[in-house]
Each structure stands twice: as structure tokens, then as C-alpha cells.
Amino acid sequence: MPVLNIREALNQALREEMIRDEKVFLLGEDIGLYDGSFKVTRGLYKEFGERRVLDTPIAEEIIVGTAIGAAMAGLRPVAEMMTVNFILVAIDQVVNAAAHIHYMFGGGVKVPLVIRAPGGGGHQLGAQHSHSHENWFAHVPGLKVVAPGTPADAKGMLKAAIRDDNPVMFIENEGTYGVKGDVPEGEHLVPLDRNEIKREGDDLTICAYSRMLVVAMDAARDLEADGISAEVVDMRALRPLDMGPALESVRKTGRVITVEEGWRSFGVGAEIASRIYEEAFDDLDAPVARLGSAEVPTPYNKRLEKITFPGKADVVVTARALLGRN
Amino acid sequence: MAEKPLAADGLSPQQLLDLYRKMVIIRRADQEALNLQRQGELGLWGQFLGQEATQVGATVAMESTDWIVPSYREFGMAMCRGIDPGEMLGYFRGLTHGPWDPRRYRFLPFTISVATQVPHAVGFAMGCRLEGSREVVLCVFGDGATSEGDWHEAMNFAGVFQAPVVFLCQNNQWAISVPLRRQTAGSIAERAQGYGFAGVRIDGNDVLAVFSAVRSAADRARRGEGPSLIEAVTYRMGAHTSADDPTRYRLDSDLAPWSSRDPIETYAAWLRSQALLDEGQADSIDAEAEGMAEAMRGKLRRLPLPSPAASLFDRVYHDPPASFLKEREEFEATLEPVE
Numbered sequence: 001m002p003v004l005n006i007r008e009a010l011n012q013a014l015r016e017e018m019i020r021d022e023k024v025f026l027l028g029e030d031i032g033l034y035d036g037s038f039k040v041t042r043g044l045y046k047e048f049g050e051r052r053v054l055d056t057p058i059a060e061e062i063i064v065g066t067a068i069g070a071a072m073a074g075l076r077p078v079a080e081m082m083t084v085n086f087i088l089v090a091i092d093q094v095v096n097a098a099a100h101i102h103y104m105f106g107g108g109v110k111v112p113l114v115i116r117a118p119g120g121g122g123h124q125l126g127a128q129h130s131h132s133h134e135n136w137f138a139h140v141p142g143l144k145v146v147a148p149g150t151p152a153d154a155k156g157m158l159k160a161a162i163r164d165d166n167p168v169m170f171i172e173n174e175g176t177y178g179v180k181g182d183v184p185e186g187e188h189l190v191p192l193d194r195n196e197i198k199r200e201g202d203d204l205t206i207c208a209y210s211r212m213l214v215v216a217m218d219a220a221r222d223l224e225a226d227g228i229s230a231e232v233v234d235m236r237a238l239r240p241l242d243m244g245p246a247l248e249s250v251r252k253t254g255r256v257i258t259v260e261e262g263w264r265s266f267g268v269g270a271e272i273a274s275r276i277y278e279e280a281f282d283d284l285d286a287p288v289a290r291l292g293s294a295e296v297p298t299p300y301n302k303r304l305e306k307i308t309f310p311g312k313a314d315v316v317v318t319a320r321a322l323l324g325r326n
Numbered sequence: 327m328a329e330k331p332l333a334a335d336g337l338s339p340q341q342l343l344d345l346y347r348k349m350v351i352i353r354r355a356d357q358e359a360l361n362l363q364r365q366g367e368l369g370l371w372g373q374f375l376g377q378e379a380t381q382v383g384a385t386v387a388m389e390s391t392d393w394i395v396p397s398y399r400e401f402g403m404a405m406c407r408g409i410d411p412g413e414m415l416g417y418f419r420g421l422t423h424g425p426w427d428p429r430r431y432r433f434l435p436f437t438i439s440v441a442t443q444v445p446h447a448v449g450f451a452m453g454c455r456l457e458g459s460r461e462v463v464l465c466v467f468g469d470g471a472t473s474e475g476d477w478h479e480a481m482n483f484a485g486v487f488q489a490p491v492v493f494l495c496q497n498n499q500w501a502i503s504v505p506l507r508r509q510t511a512g513s514i515a516e517r518a519q520g521y522g523f524a525g526v527r528i529d530g531n532d533v534l535a536v537f538s539a540v541r542s543a544a545d546r547a548r549r550g551e552g553p554s555l556i557e558a559v560t561y562r563m564g565a566h567t568s569a570d571d572p573t574r575y576r577l578d579s580d581l582a583p584w585s586s587r588d589p590i591e592t593y594a595a596w597l598r599s600q601a602l603l604d605e606g607q608a609d610s611i612d613a614e615a616e617g618m619a620e621a622m623r624g625k626l627r628r629l630p631l632p633s634p635a636a637s638l639f640d641r642v643y644h645d646p647p648a649s650f651l652k653e654r655e656e657f658e659a660t661l662e663p664v665e
Contacts (some may be wrong), residue, residue: 041654053454057486062479065445066452093476096439097446106424107434107641141642164646193647205504240649245414307656 001184007177009151010040010116012084016186018048022075024162027054027063028080028116030218038177039081060086064093064115068101068167071113076162084119084171085131089240096169099142114161117171120211120261124305127297130261136209137169138239138271144192145239147171149213151181153236164192171238171263187195195242197249201231204255204319207246207272209235212259212310219315228319238268243275250276255286255322259310264292281306289318337537338600341404345386345533346597347611349378349590352402355411356616358622359401359418365624374399376531376563380496382406383536384464384558387425388492388544391432392462393454395447398436399496400466407431411618421629423641432628437629441467441474444493448480453491454495461545464540470501472514475483485521488552495555496530498562500568503575518555518592529588530558560589634661 004012013274018024032045032055044055056063060081067077072288081087087094098111121130138145144166146152154172161168198213199220209214213234220230231253233246250256257274258269270288276288298307320326335343342413356374363371374381382581388394394403405411409426417425417436429436434450437443447465454461471477485493495514499506518525524543528535536558543554546609561584597603639646639654646654 022458043332054487057479057482059479059482061467061476062445062483065442065480069446069449069451070448070453070456072428073450073457075453075456075576077449077453089475092439092442092443097442100642101435103641104423104430106422107644108424108426108428108435110644112644146642186394193649242645242649265617324418 001182003180004151004183005178005180006151006154007038007040008170009119009155010158010172011042011044012183013155014041014160015047017159018044018052022308023074024076024078025054025070026053026078027056028081028083029056029063031055031080036106037078037117038174039316040172041080041175043323047120047250048154060090061093064098066091067113067115068111072101072109076112078114078116078162080205081115081117083129083174084117084133085129087117087133089114091136094137094143094167094169095140099140100230102166102245103142108243110165111167112165113167114158114192115167115174115178116170120173120175121298121309124300124302128302130298130305132260132293134169134171134238135262135267135271138241138268140239143169143170143239145171146192146237147173147210147235148190148236149176149179149208149210149279150175150198151179151183152188153190153234156188157192158234160189165226170193171210179214191237193237193240193242195237195245196234197231197245198234199230201229203229203253203255203323205231205233205249205253205256206257206259206315206319207233207244207269208259209238209268212261212263214317215310215312216259218261219312219319221317222306222312223319226316228256228325229321230319235268235272240276241271243272243279245273247276247280250280251283254283255287256284257289257291257315257318259291259315259323263295263310264290264291265295268276268291286322291315291318332647336516338436342597343607345382345537346590346593346603347385347614348382349405349533349593350379351456351618352432352610353378354619355405355622356401358562358619359415360568362415362623362626363418369420370567371418372567373398373564374402376561377496377498378402378484378558378588379533379593380494380530380536380558381609383533384494384540386468387540388462388464392464392544393432393434393450395434395443395450395463395465396436396444397440397471397514399564400436400469401469403433403466404433405570407433409433410625412622413629414425414627415622415626419626419629421427421632423637427599441471441476444471444477444480445465447491448484448487448489451484451491452487455490459547461490464544464546465491466494468497468501469497469499469506469509470504470515471495472517473509476502481517484553485523490547491551491553492540492547493553493555494540495557498557500562500566501578502570515555515557522632523553523555525555525557527557527559530560532586533589533593538613584656
């Protein structure tokens with residue numbers, strides 16, 4: 001199986017879907033001639049032309065709004081937000097329009113729209129360019145929200161998102177574009193509502209997604225060397241949130257850590273923990289431990305930024321503490 | 327309007343009379359809906375009294391294959407597209423989310439959030455063009471909407487991409503309680519120049535002027551000559567909605583000059599002067615409007631009540647995911663009476 005990084009896997013997904021369906025088109029800032037700020041759309045402008053790869057003015061609200069309109073007209077737009085931070089000026093279109101139009105008009109129109117938005121920090125880009133906002137969107141009925149953390153999932157979920165008849169927030173992470181892995185060729189679809197155990201273990205469960213999945217897998221390897229068997233559950237499907245694999249894992253291990261890159265307050269980990277308390281309280285041997293960013297705006301200073309986000313060492317220390325090994 | 331306006335050229339006497347007929351009928355529907363709201367039959371009603379010429383003239387000017395993207399005050403336009411007014415009132419009564427098929431009538435859902443629909447119209451038009459069709463989109467909004475960021479972004483986008491859209495501003499001079507002078511310091515129509523396309527300010531109470539301006543703009547868009555902005559100056563004779571009391575911010579004397587420019591009365595006077603409308607025809611149109619109002623009221627009262635769980639959960643997703651169906655089941659269980 002070919003090895004690709006996430007950037008290449010996403011590019012392959014876009015290209016394959018554009019070939020497969022003429023109704024698929026891309027729009028966003030600098031995605032054409034420039035190949036995209038993170039080069040995810042590399043070569044697509046050259047191959048498909050300006051009719052299907054639209055370089056737009058710098059105006060996120062209308063990028064999303066136009067995509068909604070085109071989706072209602074029967075097309076399958078894929079809008080790129082240069083980063084997820086910039087979608088905040090378009091949140092009215094995402095929440096009040098994209099998420100609710102189908103419902104508010106009794107199904108009379110549908111909005112088959114994908115919004116790709118890379119988030120996350122770690123690149124010394126300052127507080128306004130380092131957010132993780134997936135929980136904002138995962139809060140909203142009508143949206144689907146996914147955040148894959150492997151190249152195979154990136155490809156399979158993007159292809160599935162493009163074919164989905166609902167608006168899908170496709171959360172990427174700038175820190176994962178170079179992550180490599182096996183990617184099936186051609187028709188490879190990953191359901192948008194299925195989470196998955198990515199590594200099996202017996203002693204504790206680590207629930208993570210996107211870049212934190214990579215961190216969790218690294219931590220699990222370190223823990224293994226330490227005699228601790230960690231199971232890693234990929235929470236890539238955030239809305240609808242598939243709790244199946246996580247609950248199954250918790251019933252086996254009795255101990256859980258959630259890891260997210262954003263702030264913990266009102267976050268993804270809080271939701272996962274609540275669902276575990278509701279559904280598997282008696283299986284728990286310890287309270288759920290949540291890891292996330294320090295509750296501060298992301299600092300610009302490189303060393304300060306690094307300690308702001310959870311890393312492998314934080315997961316390892318937390319795991320050992322949960323198991324009384326410190 | 328003593329002289330036959332240029333705009334009337336190309337319209338047959340029958341078509342000219344039909345503009346009048348449509349205005350009378352939608353005004354009667356507006357009045358009936360307001361009454362129904364006052365009687366507790368509707369949750370909310372947004373009158374369009376005084377704006378009949380803009381709504382009729384613009385709708386009739388578009389081809390039947392063109393699309394209309396409305397705000398929330400275009401009930402009259404929807405009626406001109408042939409959508410059943412009684413069914414539509416089910417929406418305002420809270421009985422249905424989908425009172426018409428947008429694809430059948432080429433009339434998109436009402437948009438409640440101000441100016442949200444303007445970007446959609448641009449995207450819709452660009453989508454139609456991408457599919458190779460010749461369809462044009464008529465996007466309707468009020469003067470208040472032109473203050474929103476969406477509106478600016480949509481105008482700019484439409485100019486850059488030469489989207490086949492006719493932007494129609496129903497400048498009724500009020501955004502709830504805020505008058506136009508507190509909304510906009512300059513001209514709405516002239517802004518189009520900054521976006522690279524034509525803008526025109528017309529008398530929105532003159533149905534023929536509206537017809538003519540919208541028809542030319544649609545023709546230009548169809549020829550690939552890009553968007554246009556039409557500012558139709560009219561007046562909101564009623565309240566913002568039934569939840570509003572305009573006497574708190576507006577004087578009777580503000581209304582007086584506009585009462586004398588009533589779009590239906592002025593047009594009727596012109597039709598009579600041209601011998602295009604006689605008393606018998608006027609009476610027959612009034613009777614038709616009365617019949618429509620009665621049918622609308624009857625239809626509304628016969629609309630079925632929706633089932634709670636279905637209307638709550640259906641259509642949140644196009645194809646409900648399993649976990650969502652589980653939530654629905656759990657919710658339905660809570661609806662069952664406790665033993």
C-alpha cells in the first residue's frame with residue numbers, strides 16, 4: 001500500500017472526487033495558482049482550471065455563504081478556510097445557515113457542503129492563528145464534524161464528506177500535514193460516524209483525535225516500554241459522536257484519559273467524559289482525566305507555546321498517575 | 327403617470343391588467359394574514375403593505391425558470407410564483423417547516439437572518455452557471471440588509487465573478503425602528519459602481535418601473551454581463567412585524583406623503599386613464615381577492631397538526647446517523663405518559 005502524508009492523502013481525495021463527480025468544485029483563498037497555504041490543493045488548479053478551483057477574495061463569510069448557495073443549487077462545493085481561526089467571521093453562515101437550512105425548510109433543500117479548516121497551534125503563529133474550534137461546531141445539530149489524524153482516515157473521510165448530503169466541518173491540523181501512513185488507493189471511504197480503536201491495550205484508554213491522536217500513539221509506545229498497556233481510541237467522528245469504541249474500551253480498562261489540543265472547558269474531553277459517566281460509571285476505577293491546552297490564549301514565544309499544548313510527556317505522566325505508578 | 331410609460335411597451339393590455347390583479351390579491355392576502363395573526367391563528371406576521379408594486383413587478387419580470395432568493399417579507403412574490411398562500415401560512419402558524427417545494431417553484435426558503443441569503447444567491451447563481459444553465463437569480467433584501475457584512479461581501483464576490491444575479495433592494499426606509507438616514511449615509515444604488523456593476527434607483531411604487539428595471543437587469547445577467555443592483559424606493563406602510571408597534575417611533579405625518587403614492591391606487595388610476603381597467607373588472611378582481619382570502623383562511627385551519635417527534639427530529643440531517651436516531655428514540659420515550 002502506498003505511503004502518503006496527510007497533505008497528499010487529502011489532495012488525492014479531492015482529486016479523485018473531482019474526477020468522479022463534475023459537481024464537485026473548490027473555493028477558497030489562495031487555493032488555485034498558489035496551491036493553497038498548506039499546499040493541500042496542489043496541482044488541482046492546473047488540472048481542473050479556474051472554473052472548478054476558485055481563488056476567492058479574502059472574505060470567509062461569503063466563501064461559506066456562496067458554497068451554501070451553490071450546494072442548494074445542486075453542486076458539491078468544498079470550501080477551504082485558510083485556517084479555522086478565520087471561520088469565526090463566517091460562523092453565522094455555518095451555524096444559522098448551513099446547519100439549519102435543511103431543517104428550517106422541512107427538507108425542501110439540502111446543503112451538501114464540506115468546509116475544510118486546518119486548526120491547531122505549534123507553529124509560532126500567535127493566539128489568533130492557533131485555535132482549535134471543533135467543539136464549537138460539534139455543539140450544533142445539523143452539522144457533521146470530523147477530525148481525522150491518519151492519512152488513510154484523512155483520505156477516506158474527506159471522500160465520504162464530499163459525498164455526504166449534509167454540511168460537514170472537516171477539521172484538519174496544521175501540525176499533521178506531514179504525518180505519514182499507508183493509504184489505500186482509489187475507492188477508500190471511511191464513515192463519518194464511526195470511531196475506532198487504533199491501538200489495543202488493557203490497562204487504560206486514551207481518547208484522542210487529530211494531532212492529539214499522533215501524540216497519544218507516541219505516548220502509548222513509551223508506556224508500553226514502561227510495562228503499561230494503553231488502548232488508543234480515535235475520536236475522529238465528533239458529531240455525531242460515536243461513543244461505541246470508547247465505551248467498549250473503558251469497560252475493559254476502567255481508566256480513561258481524553259486528550260485534545262484546544263481548551264478543556266466545555267470541550268470535547270468534557271463531552272466524552274460525561275458520556276462515559278452516563279453510560280459506564282460502574283466500570284470506572286478512577287475519574288476520567290482530561291488533557292488540553294492551558295486555558296490561555298496561545299503564546300507566540302516558541303518555548304511557551306510548546307508547554308501550552310499537551311504533549312507525549314503529559315499523557316505518559318497522567319497515565320502513570322491514573323495507574324498509581326508515579 | 328398620465329402618459330403611458332415606456333416600460334409598458336411590450337406588455338399586452340391583459341398583462342398590464344394582470345399586474346394590477348396580482349397587487350390587489352397579494353394585498354388582500356397580507357391583510358388577511360395580519361387579521362389571522364391578531365386572532366391568534368398565526369405566531370407572527372410581517373406585513374408588506376405598500377410594497378406590492380416592487381414584489382409583483384420584480385417577480386413577473388423574471389422568467390419562470392429563474393430563481394428567487396427571498397428574505398422574509400416576500401410573501402407576495404411567493405404568491406406570484408403560484409405558491410398556495412394557505413399552505414404558506416402553515417409556516418407562520420408553526421405547522422410545517424416546508425410549505426412549498428423550492429425546486430418546483432424556483433423560490434428558495436424565506437430567510438429570517440438579515441442579509442444571510444445574499445451570499446447564498448451569489449453561490450446559487452454561480453452554481454447554475456457552473457452547470458451550464460442560463461438561469462438568473464433574483465435576490466431580494468431590504469435597506470437594513472445593506473448594512474450587513476454579508477451584503478458587502480456578496481456584492482464584491484458577485485462583481486468579481488460576474489455572477490448572474492439581480493440584487494433587488496426593497497428600500498422601505500425602515501429597519502424595525504431605525505429610519506434609512508440612520509442606516510445609510512449615502513446612496514444604496516450608487517454603491518454598485520464600487521463593486522464594478524450597474525446600480526439604479528427606481529420608484530418602487532411604480533410597478534412598471536420595477537418590471538422594466540428588473541427585466542433589463544435579468545436580460546443583462548442572462549447575456550453574461552454580470553450582476554446589477556436595483557434600489558426600489560418604497561415605504562413600509564405597516565409595522566415591521568405583528569410584534570412591532572410603529573407608533574412608538576413613527577408619526578402619522580411620516581406616512582401621509584406615501585399614502586398618496588399608494589402603488590395600487592396610482593396604477594389603477596393610470597390603467598383607467600388608458601381604458602385598461604373598468605369598474606366591472608375592478609369589482610371582479612376584488613371578488614377574486616375575497617375568494618382567495620376565504621380559501622386561504624380555510625386552508626390554514628384545515629392544515630394537520632404535526633407529530634412532535636417527527637417534526638422535531640426529521641430533517642435535522644438529510645440521512646440521520648445511527649447515534650442521532652438513538653437520541654430521537656430516547657426523546658420519544660420521554661414523551662410517553664408516565665404510569
